[in-house]
Amino acid sequence: MTVLTEPPANDSAAVARTLLAEVDELTAELVGRIRTGDHAYAESTALTDSELGFVVRDNLVAVLGQLSGSIGRRLQPATVVGRFKAELGVPLAAVLHAYRLAGRLLWERALVTATGRSLDVLPQLGSEMWRIIDDYSGAAADAYGDYLAERVRRDDSERRAMLRKLLDGDADDPTQRDIARALHLPPLGNFIVVHAEADPNLMEPLFGIEDRLRAESVESIWISEAGARIGLLSLAATHALERVLARLRDHATGRIGLSRPFPTAGSAGTALREAELAGRCAPPGSATVTAYGSTPIPLVLAHAPSASRELADDILGPVLELPPEERDTLLDTLALWFECGGSNTEVAQRLHYHRNTIHFRLRRIETLTDRRCSDPKAAAELYVALTAARLAGLDPA
Numbered sequence: 001m002t003v004l005t006e007p008p009a010n011d012s013a014a015v016a017r018t019l020l021a022e023v024d025e026l027t028a029e030l031v032g033r034i035r036t037g038d039h040a041y042a043e044s045t046a047l048t049d050s051e052l053g054f055v056v057r058d059n060l061v062a063v064l065g066q067l068s069g070s071i072g073r074r075l076q077p078a079t080v081v082g083r084f085k086a087e088l089g090v091p092l093a094a095v096l097h098a099y100r101l102a103g104r105l106l107w108e109r110a111l112v113t114a115t116g117r118s119l120d121v122l123p124q125l126g127s128e129m130w131r132i133i134d135d136y137s138g139a140a141a142d143a144y145g146d147y148l149a150e151r152v153r154r155d156d157s158e159r160r161a162m163l164r165k166l167l168d169g170d171a172d173d174p175t176q177r178d179i180a181r182a183l184h185l186p187p188l189g190n191f192i193v194v195h196a197e198a199d200p201n202l203m204e205p206l207f208g209i210e211d212r213l214r215a216e217s218v219e220s221i222w223i224s225e226a227g228a229r230i231g232l233l234s235l236a237a238t239h240a241l242e243r244v245l246a247r248l249r250d251h252a253t254g255r256i257g258l259s260r261p262f263p264t265a266g267s268a269g270t271a272l273r274e275a276e277l278a279g280r281c282a283p284p285g286s287a288t289v290t291a292y293g294s295t296p297i298p299l300v301l302a303h304a305p306s307a308s309r310e311l312a313d314d315i316l317g318p319v320l321e322l323p324p325e326e327r328d329t330l331l332d333t334l335a336l337w338f339e340c341g342g343s344n345t346e347v348a349q350r351l352h353y354h355r356n357t358i359h360f361r362l363r364r365i366e367t368l369t370d371r372r373c374s375d376p377k378a379a380a381e382l383y384v385a386l387t388a389a390r391l392a393g394l395d396p397a
Contacts, residue, residue: 012125015113016067019106023064026105027057033101047088055081060102063132067125078136082143092144099137103130159183160223163232166268167193176266183221185265190235192244192261193268194220195275197254198227205229205253212251216243230275232268235261245289252287255279260292277302283390301388308388315385318368320394331386333361338383342373 019026031053047055058077065071085095106129114121162179169176177187185191196205206222206229213220213233218240222231235241241261248256257279259271274292281298282288293299301308313320319330333347337358340346344362348355362373371378 012121012128013068015110015121015125016064017070018113019109020061020064020068020070022109023057023060026060026109027053030056030060030098030102030105033105034098037097037101047085047090055084056098056102059099059136060106063102063106063129063136066132067129073135075136075139078139079143082140083147085140086144086147092141095140095144096137099133099140103133106133159221163221163223163230163268166232166265167230167272169266169269171264171267171270173266180265183265185232185234188263189265190238190240190261190263191265191268191271192233192235192241193259193271193275194231194233194248195257195272195279196229196231196248196252197256197279198224198229199254202253205256206231206248206251209247209251212247213244216240216247218244228276230272232265234265245291248289252289254287255282255284256289257281258289258291280305280391284393297384297387298391301384301391305392309392309394312385312388312392312394315369315371315381316389316394319365320389322368330361330365331389333358334365334382334386335390337362337373338386342379 031049034052034056035049055077059081062071062074062077066073082095086092107126110125110129111122114125162183166176166179166183169179180187194206198205204224209231210220210222217236218233220231220233222229224230233244235244238261245258248258257275257277259274259278262268262271277299278290278292278294280302281290281295290298301311316331319327321327322330333351336347336350337344340350344355344358347358351358365382366372369382371382373379373382
C-alpha cells in the first residue's frame with residue numbers, strides 16, 4: 001500500500017500532486033473497475049489490458065496534471081481515446097462511463113489523502129476535478145462523433161463510386177457481381193433505376209427519399225451528378241413498385257424516369273438509359289414520374305430527339321410561329337380534343353365555350369397544317385407532332 005503524504009491545508013493542488021505520484025496504482029485500479037463495471041462487455045474484446053492501461057494512464061496524468069497546475073488544459077488524451085474507441089466499435093456510453101468511474105476513483109482517493117487536514121480543500125478540489133472530468137468526457141464524445149461522421153462520409157463516398165461503376169459497367173462484366181456484393185445487394189432480386197432531373201435553381205431533387213423509401217422496406221443507393229440524381233432501388237417484392245411510384249410522385253420537383261424492373265444489379269447500366277429516356281417522355285419543367293414503356297409514342301420520340309423536333313417543325317411549324325397567346329390556345333385545344341377522344345362537345349363543356357368555338361379552332365389548325373382532324377392518318381400525325389413539340393419544349397404548355 002502506498003504511503004500517502006499529507007498535503008498542506010487548503011491546497012487542492014497538493015492533493016492532486018500526491019495522486020499524480022500514485023498514477024500507476026490508480027491506473028491499475030481504474031482498469032480493473034472498467035473491466036468489471038456495467039459496460040465491461042464493451043471493453044472485454046475491443047482492447048487488451050495493456051492498450052486499455054495506456055489510454056487510462058494517459059488521461060489520468062492529464063487530469064491530475066491540470067489539477068495540480070503542472071500542465072495546462074490538455075484535451076488531446078481525451079480526443080485520442082474518443083476516436084480510438086470509436087474505431088474499435090466501443091459504444092459511446094461505455095466511453096463516458098469510464099470517465100465517470102475515473103472521477104469516482106479520484107474523488108475517493110482525494111478524500112483519503114485529505115483526511116486529517118482542513119476539509120476546506122475538498123469543495124474546491126471536487127468542483128475543479130468534476131469540471132475537468134466533464135471537459136474530458138465531452139472532448140472524447142466530440143472526437144467519437146467526429147470519427148463516426150468521417151466514416152459515414154467516407155463510406156458514402158465509396159458507395160457512390162461503386163454505384164457509378166455499376167451504372168457505367170456492362171452486364172456481362174464479371175466485376176459487376178463483385179461490386180454488387182460490396183454494396184450488399186442480393187445476387188438476384190427486383191431492381192429499378194430512378195433518374196431525377198435536377199434544376200440548379202431548386203433544392204436537390206428527392207431530398208431525403210432514401211429514408212422515406214426505407215420506411216417502405218425499399219433499400220436504395222443514390223448519387224448526385226450535374227443535372228440529375230440517380231438511384232438504384234432494391235425492391236423486396238414486385239408490389240413495392242406501386243409504393244415507390246407514390247413516394248416519388250409525392251416529392252417530384254421535376255421530370256423523373258424509372259427503368260423497367262430487372263433481376264441482377266449488373267444490368268443497372270442498361271436500366272439507367274431506360275430511366276433517362278422515360279424521364280424525357282414528359283415535357284420539360286413538369287413534375288412528373290414516368291415508367292419506361294408506359295407512354296409508347298413519347299418514348300419513341302425521346303429515342304430520337306433531333307428527329308422529333310424536326311417532325312414537330314414540319315407538321316406544326318405554321319402553328320408554332322403564331323403569337324404565343326394564339327399558339328397556346330390552338331395547341332391546348334388540340335391536346336384536349338385528343339384527350340376527349342375527338343369529341344368537340346366534350347371539349348366545349350370542359351373549356352366552358354360554345355361548340356362552334358372549338359370547331360373554329362380546329363379548322364384553323366387544319367388550315368395551317370393542311371391536315372384534317374377527320375382523317376385518321378392526318379390526326380395521328382398531328383398527335384405525334386403535338387407530343388414532339390411538347391417534349392422539345394417548343395410548346396411551353
